[in-house]
Amino acid sequence: MSQSADTRLPLRQVWPDAFVARYRAAGYWRGETFPGFLRDRARRFAGDVAVVGGEARWTYAQLWDRAERIAAGLLAHGLAPGDRVVVQLGNIPEFVAVVCGLFRAQLIPVYALPAHRLTEVAHFARRAEASAYVGAEKYEGFDYRTLARELQREVPAVRHVFVVGEAQEFVAVDALDGDRAALPDDPDPQSVAFLQISGGSTGLSKLIPRTHDDYIYSFRASNEICGIGRDSVYLVALPAAHNFPMSSPGFFGALYAGARVVLSPGPGPDAAFALIARERVTCVGLVPPLALLWADAAAKTAHDLSSLRVVQVGGAKLVPEAARRVIAGLGCTLQQVFGMAEGLVNYTRLDDPEDIVIHTQGRPISPDDEVLVVDDRGEPVPDGTTGHLLARGPYTIRAYHNDPAANARAFTDDGYYRTGDMVQRTAGGYLIVQGRATDHINRAGEKISAEEIEDHLLAHPQVFDAAVVSIPDEFLGERSCAFVIPGGARPRPAELKAWVRGRGLAAFKVPDQIVFVEAFGTTAVGKVSRRELRAQLRERFLAQEAS
Numbered sequence: 001m002s003q004s005a006d007t008r009l010p011l012r013q014v015w016p017d018a019f020v021a022r023y024r025a026a027g028y029w030r031g032e033t034f035p036g037f038l039r040d041r042a043r044r045f046a047g048d049v050a051v052v053g054g055e056a057r058w059t060y061a062q063l064w065d066r067a068e069r070i071a072a073g074l075l076a077h078g079l080a081p082g083d084r085v086v087v088q089l090g091n092i093p094e095f096v097a098v099v100c101g102l103f104r105a106q107l108i109p110v111y112a113l114p115a116h117r118l119t120e121v122a123h124f125a126r127r128a129e130a131s132a133y134v135g136a137e138k139y140e141g142f143d144y145r146t147l148a149r150e151l152q153r154e155v156p157a158v159r160h161v162f163v164v165g166e167a168q169e170f171v172a173v174d175a176l177d178g179d180r181a182a183l184p185d186d187p188d189p190q191s192v193a194f195l196q197i198s199g200g201s202t203g204l205s206k207l208i209p210r211t212h213d214d215y216i217y218s219f220r221a222s223n224e225i226c227g228i229g230r231d232s233v234y235l236v237a238l239p240a241a242h243n244f245p246m247s248s249p250g251f252f253g254a255l256y257a258g259a260r261v262v263l264s265p266g267p268g269p270d271a272a273f274a275l276i277a278r279e280r281v282t283c284v285g286l287v288p289p290l291a292l293l294w295a296d297a298a299a300k301t302a303h304d305l306s307s308l309r310v311v312q313v314g315g316a317k318l319v320p321e322a323a324r325r326v327i328a329g330l331g332c333t334l335q336q337v338f339g340m341a342e343g344l345v346n347y348t349r350l351d352d353p354e355d356i357v358i359h360t361q362g363r364p365i366s367p368d369d370e371v372l373v374v375d376d377r378g379e380p381v382p383d384g385t386t387g388h389l390l391a392r393g394p395y396t397i398r399a400y401h402n403d404p405a406a407n408a409r410a411f412t413d414d415g416y417y418r419t420g421d422m423v424q425r426t427a428g429g430y431l432i433v434q435g436r437a438t439d440h441i442n443r444a445g446e447k448i449s450a451e452e453i454e455d456h457l458l459a460h461p462q463v464f465d466a467a468v469v470s471i472p473d474e475f476l477g478e479r480s481c482a483f484v485i486p487g488g489a490r491p492r493p494a495e496l497k498a499w500v501r502g503r504g505l506a507a508f509k510v511p512d513q514i515v516f517v518e519a520f521g522t523t524a525v526g527k528v529s530r531r532e533l534r535a536q537l538r539e540r541f542l543a544q545e546a547s
């Protein structure tokens, strides 16, 4: 932070007073903070293993010591409490240490996925007004130091870069140290602890400010629902920066419980099964395509998977037939998880009858999660009828950061978050996801905004118009298909894909398929909305494929 007055937009997440009083009285918000609980666990479970990953095996005391060293080092380099720091690390133990260190120094992590590239990271840095970036030397073959250089050129306000591994001209995370007496007191539990990233249903990803109180409640309560205790071993198989493996109950839930966190370098059975056998993993969260892959691989593996008690599946819809295959293949309890980084998380309960586990996406964590299912006019629909899901509650945000236009769209006047999901509620209060109202592609749990990709395609000189839609896919659940009207000479599909990648985007956003069309012309007369147009293109394409 500079010496002059702080001109950045303050980080806020505010619930109306009456709700604050209610959530406190109910014992959801207990005034706990990240540094507060981490310090406590380091004392109580000092010698227990907290984090396993790569060659590292850190006890709770060692994790906290590292976090404090990193915290003091960051402040010694000129960062100040309140500064925002983009963190882009893979499933390595330093991810946990760095984030805990940021919390300790009252610095605000902004979580980027390892798959994100310059365009996305620069967007996060600008929106968050970040002053620092933490990346890895290399992860899955990509050099994040190169990205950091480009980021600093594009967003000069990012003055500091810290690197896990060989730092070159930057500062090595391993070398960080400083005066621990200079570390701040613990933060206000209702202050914003970090910024999570939304999947971006329209346009660019939005930043989600979560508070200590609300987030800790979500994983503390998740622990109870998911059976996480001190003897649990939680495997992070999905990218650790995802809200699901972070908080449902995720590695934070595991650390809160004094359990062991094991980081898998990849989500596939090859890497994960050996770790499950070696560490006696009890719980893991997967997206549907992975769960099916695991279920098939489990039949053939020589690794002992008998420690697994709960396999959670979420991020995208798990259809009943797939749910049956997961149960049969993995031979442990399946838990469906329907959540969102904005808050609301639903779980099937571990003792629910199989029928519910197979056919529903669970019910909310909290008795005070207010869930509405409404028609297009906002009127509640009866149970069993499909409608828009709205949510409000003790861990669901009331606003995005620095995005008035998105806030106007995404929240009702009385503070409900419009999830964009179409659901049915059963008489028992369970939700069944039926689809969504927004045009994004849910590609194996990664959400892709159609609009964002269309914009990049339209920037190509040989593209006259483009519409990106989701197409059902056997392996991914959904894949992305770009319908393109060429402008002049028709480009090759590979060229257009390379173009999108070259725009500095995550590889998962590159269209899986490109279909050239003469026109979007439809029989419909008059003005057709973008949304209708996408729907028509999808229908026509699927009808053609079926014939």
Ligand code: AMP
Binding pocket: 197, 198, 199, 200, 243, 313, 314, 315, 316, 317, 318, 336, 337, 338, 339, 340, 341, 342, 361, 419, 420, 421, 433, 436, 442, 447
């Ligand atoms: P995000 O807002 O980027 O965190 O993504 C959350 C969205 O992922 C939800 O609003 C749903 O559209 C989708 N999602 C998450 N879990 C499930 C699930 N179990 N079934 C269907 N969709 C899901």
Ligand code: DBH
Binding pocket: 243, 244, 247, 248, 314, 315, 316, 337, 338, 339, 340, 341, 342, 345, 445
């Ligand atoms: O998809 C998600 O964002 C998600 C899925 C399951 C999530 O945020 C969560 C659980 O917490």
